[in-house]
Amino acid sequence: MRCDILTLFPDMVRPVLGQSMLKRAQEKGLLEVRVRNLRDYTLDKHQVADDAPYGGGAGMVMKAEPIFRAVDALRAEHGTELRLLMPSPQGRPLTQRFAEELRDEPRPLVFLCGHYEGIDERVRLVLQPEEVSIGDYVLTGGELPALVLIDAAVRLIPGVLGDPESALAESFTDSLLDFPQYTRPSDVQGWAVPEVLLSGNHEAVRRWRRKEALRNTFLKRPDLLRDRVLNDEDRRLLDEILHERTNVCEARGGGRLS
Numbered sequence: 001m002r003c004d005i006l007t008l009f010p011d012m013v014r015p016v017l018g019q020s021m022l023k024r025a026q027e028k029g030l031l032e033v034r035v036r037n038l039r040d041y042t043l044d045k046h047q048v049a050d051d052a053p054y055g056g057g058a059g060m061v062m063k064a065e066p067i068f069r070a071v072d073a074l075r076a077e078h079g080t081e082l083r084l085l086m087p088s089p090q091g092r093p094l095t096q097r098f099a100e101e102l103r104d105e106p107r108p109l110v111f112l113c114g115h116y117e118g119i120d121e122r123v124r125l126v127l128q129p130e131e132v133s134i135g136d137y138v139l140t141g142g143e144l145p146a147l148v149l150i151d152a153a154v155r156l157i158p159g160v161l162g163d164p165e166s167a168l169a170e171s172f173t174d175s176l177l178d179f180p181q182y183t184r185p186s187d188v189q190g191w192a193v194p195e196v197l198l199s200g201n202h203e204a205v206r207r208w209r210r211k212e213a214l215r216n217t218f219l220k221r222p223d224l225l226r227d228r229v230l231n232d233e234d235r236r237l238l239d240e241i242l243h244e245r246t247n248v249c250e251a252r253g254g255g256r257l258s
């Protein structure tokens, strides 16, 4: 996956790219990401990349021309079409499906990070980038959303996660939330690990995990189940959940030791 991040605040993104999975993906050659300072594409001595909004009002607006120049330079450098993405609270909501789509994108991904009051509208009109939102709230800039998008996509590339099974079992991959996880010790402050997880019975563990994934989804995000076509096993497990007590801890089979 090839990415370019166009930003006025390169230092907001560089440290994150040097950590954890994003770092590992670059070391393995599975992610190539370059951070470009938009000020490098200004022509004036003071490298001004923003200005006051026409019509008055608070804040500053990012100028269009440095962005046009940066995108032209990237087109020339890559020698190919680019997929332009513009983080925006007005954009298409980010989902796991969208992350998969970005992972599979053969074109270089270019993130146009807004800041202040946003970007001169002519950037949207001329370049027609895809606007992408990471949620119905407003952040200071597009840098964190760009990192969120890259992280969500990169961890789906085979070879990035230590265990390829991890991404397959996670929330949303199958339109379900993930099942609860436990690690050593088996007793924490009197709370025991569900016995089935210690049983060594792979089929029983698989069934328990499936059921708990369904329970989590039913309790926390019932909307995900609404249009879902359930197979026989899922229907049976959901029936069991509905007939059990709703106390989540007890129903998970954890429970406090006396």
Ligand SMILES: C[S@@+](CC[C@H](N)C(=O)[O-])C[C@H]1O[C@@H](n2cnc3c(N)ncnc32)[C@H](O)[C@@H]1O
Binding pocket: 086, 087, 088, 089, 090, 112, 113, 114, 115, 116, 117, 118, 119, 132, 133, 134, 135, 136, 137, 138, 139, 140, 141, 142, 143, 145
């Ligand atoms: C302060 S915001 C501008 C918000 C803009 N005036 C509006 O109300 O639509 C500055 C930048 O942060 C980014 N941003 C803020 N919230 C976001 C969100 N929920 N998803 C994606 N990007 C966001 C965008 O790049 C935006 O240009």
